[in-house]
Amino acid sequence: MSKWALVTGASSGLGVEFARQLACRGYNLVLAARREETLTQVANELLADPGNPGNLEIRVFPVDLQDASGVHRLYEFCKAKGIAISVLVNNAGFGDHGYFQSGDEKKFSDMIDLNCRSLTSLIHVFLPDLIEQGKATGDGAPGISRILNVASVAAFQPGPFMAVYYATKAFVLSLTEALWKEFRIAGFPVTATALCPGPVKTGFQQTAGLREGSFANNARIPGPREVAAFGLKKTFKGRRVATHGLMFKISRGLLRILPQRAVLSTVARLQAARLNS
Numbered sequence: 001m002s003k004w005a006l007v008t009g010a011s012s013g014l015g016v017e018f019a020r021q022l023a024c025r026g027y028n029l030v031l032a033a034r035r036e037e038t039l040t041q042v043a044n045e046l047l048a049d050p051g052n053p054g055n056l057e058i059r060v061f062p063v064d065l066q067d068a069s070g071v072h073r074l075y076e077f078c079k080a081k082g083i084a085i086s087v088l089v090n091n092a093g094f095g096d097h098g099y100f101q102s103g104d105e106k107k108f109s110d111m112i113d114l115n116c117r118s119l120t121s122l123i124h125v126f127l128p129d130l131i132e133q134g135k136a137t138g139d140g141a142p143g144i145s146r147i148l149n150v151a152s153v154a155a156f157q158p159g160p161f162m163a164v165y166y167a168t169k170a171f172v173l174s175l176t177e178a179l180w181k182e183f184r185i186a187g188f189p190v191t192a193t194a195l196c197p198g199p200v201k202t203g204f205q206q207t208a209g210l211r212e213g214s215f216a217n218n219a220r221i222p223g224p225r226e227v228a229a230f231g232l233k234k235t236f237k238g239r240r241v242a243t244h245g246l247m248f249k250i251s252r253g254l255l256r257i258l259p260q261r262a263v264l265s266t267v268a269r270l271q272a273a274r275l276n277s
């Protein structure tokens with residue numbers, strides 16, 4: 001019995017690494033994002049990698065997940081190919097940086113659609129398959145199914161000058177923690193993990209309009225390989241939240257006790273320093 005993982009946002013950054021590392025773990029892959037050519041390049045590279053299992057299968061599905069029908073078309077594609085997903089990686093997402101009042105309203109709603117609505121719908125449509133796959137027994141039993149939702153340390157507090165992005169990631173964290181509990185109560189063989197990284201070296205900063213070199217210590221910003229490996233390790237352990245980096249784990253603890261006014265002032269200062277003008 002072959003096991004399948006679906007990775008959204010698999011054309012760059014963290015998504016490519018999730019795909020690479022899931023292939024190494026023996027999963028066949030469905031790769032989704034908008035750029036078909038880039039997805040195909042990723043697929044070809046993984047298929048050519050001698051380190052991956054020789055029977056690795058990859059399907060590429062170009063889709064704009066901001067479009068409400070995209071999720072359902074992706075699900076129908078998997079059904080038509082006879083693919084039952086047992087690992088769902090909700091990774092596609094983007095941010096936007098700047099003053100709220102000068103932000104583009106369409107961009108805000110696209111961000112909410114991608115970061116929140118499509119992620120929620122993907123979990124909802126794939127959950128019956130995830131449950132079935134998690135129950136499967138016999139030869140090659142896949143075991144418990146997994147959902148990895150990419151949130152961010154931005155989920156831990158509001159973020160002046162990236163207000164909508166921080167709010168979307170708070171949604172992802174809240175939803176994931178609630179589902180982690182709900183699945184346990186229901187006895188579903190499915191876990192949900194929210195991966196909360198700090199800055200990672202990917203295309204994210206450019207898309208979000210963050211000033212280049214705007215991080216205090218760029219040399220210490222991890223690459224996607226390290227963060228994806230951490231996220232998958234915690235996901236396969238069934239952890240509810242996976243915060244990457246000791247500094248962010250400590251600051252998450254501090255955020256629980258510090259006055260919200262002080263937190264807002266600190267985040268506002270940090271984000272204001274990254275404004276382009």
Ligand SMILES: NC(=O)c1ccc[n+]([C@@H]2O[C@H](COP(=O)([O-])OP(=O)(O)OC[C@H]3O[C@@H](n4cnc5c(N)ncnc54)[C@H](OP(=O)(O)O)[C@@H]3O)[C@@H](O)[C@H]2O)c1
Nearest residue numbers: 009011012013014033034035065093152199200202203204
């Ligand atoms: N990098 C960081 O500092 C950081 C920190 C914390 C959390 N995160 C989160 O990590 C996740 C991955 O981001 P990344 O850092 O790897 O950035 P990235 O390199 O910009 O990758 C984003 C991915 O999302 C896909 N995507 C964007 N819009 C899409 C749409 N409408 N429909 C389908 N796919 C879409 C992109 O592919 P196409 O352009 O081909 O569609 C790309 O594959 C995001 O959820 C982000 O919020 C990033």
